[in-house]
Amino acid sequence: MATDTPSVLIVEDEPDLANLYAAWLGDTCDLETAYDGETALDAIDETVDIVLLDRRMPGLSGDTILETxxxxxxxxxxxxVTAVEPDFDIIEMGFDDYLVKPxxxxxxxxxxxxxxxxxSYDAQLQEFFALASKKALLDAQKTDAELKSSQEYAQxxxxxxVLRVQVNDTMEELLEQDGYRQLCQDIARDSILQESN
Known part of the structure; x- marks a missing residue:
C-alpha cells in the first residue's frame, strides 16, 4: 500500500447496502463502489488495496470476479461480504476473509x-491468515462430523x-524488528484458536 489510507472497492448489487458500507468507511478509506460485476472488473486495477465483494450477484458472480x-x-x-453461508468450497477460493451478512x-x-x-505482511503470512480465516469460519459453521469427513478440510x-512452523520461524525474526506487535498478536491469537480446536 502506497499510503496510510487504503483504496477500497465495494462490490455490492444492492445500491442502498453499498452506499451504507461507503458511509461507514468513508472517513477512513478512499472508496469506489460498483453495483455489478462488469463495473467491478473495470474498476479493479493495481491501485485498489481492498475489495469488499458480494458473492451472489446477477450477471457476474462474486466468485467469478474473485477468480479474475x-x-x-x-x-x-x-x-x-455475503449472505451465502460458507461451505467447504471456500477452501479453494482466493479470498482473504469472509463475512456473512448482515x-x-x-x-x-x-x-x-x-x-x-x-x-504489509509477506506472501507466506498472507496465506497463513487467509487459511486460518477459512478454518475458523468452517469450524464455526460445520459440525465435528462434517469436518472429520471432509478431505478438503483435512488438507x-x-x-x-506446515505454515504455522514456517510462520513461527519468521515471527522470531520479526520480533527483533520494530512495528510488528500487531502481527505477533494476530499469530498468537490464531495459535490459541487452533489449539482449542
Whole structure:
C-alpha cells in the first residue's frame, strides 16, 4: 500500500447496502463502489488495496470476479461480504476473509483494518491468515462430523500446520524488528484458536 489510507472497492448489487458500507468507511478509506460485476472488473486495477465483494450477484458472480482478480495477479486483499453461508468450497477460493451478512459498521471497519495490516505482511503470512480465516469460519459453521469427513478440510489443516512452523520461524525474526506487535498478536491469537480446536 502506497499510503496510510487504503483504496477500497465495494462490490455490492444492492445500491442502498453499498452506499451504507461507503458511509461507514468513508472517513477512513478512499472508496469506489460498483453495483455489478462488469463495473467491478473495470474498476479493479493495481491501485485498489481492498475489495469488499458480494458473492451472489446477477450477471457476474462474486466468485467469478474473485477468480479474475487472482488471475490478473493483482496485489489486493479481498473480503467476501455475503449472505451465502460458507461451505467447504471456500477452501479453494482466493479470498482473504469472509463475512456473512448482515454485518455491522464495527465488523466492516475491523475487516478493513485487518486487511490493511495484512497487506504489509509477506506472501507466506498472507496465506497463513487467509487459511486460518477459512478454518475458523468452517469450524464455526460445520459440525465435528462434517469436518472429520471432509478431505478438503483435512488438507487445509495439514497446510496450516506446515505454515504455522514456517510462520513461527519468521515471527522470531520479526520480533527483533520494530512495528510488528500487531502481527505477533494476530499469530498468537490464531495459535490459541487452533489449539482449542
Amino acid at each position: 482478480i487472482r488471475d490478473r495477479e493483482l496485489d489486493c486483499r479481498v473480503a467476501m 454485518v455491522s459498521k464495527a465488523e466492516l471497519r475491523r475487516i478493513v483494518d485487518q486487511l490493511t495490516l495484512r497487506s 487445509l489443516r495439514d497446510r496450516l500446520a
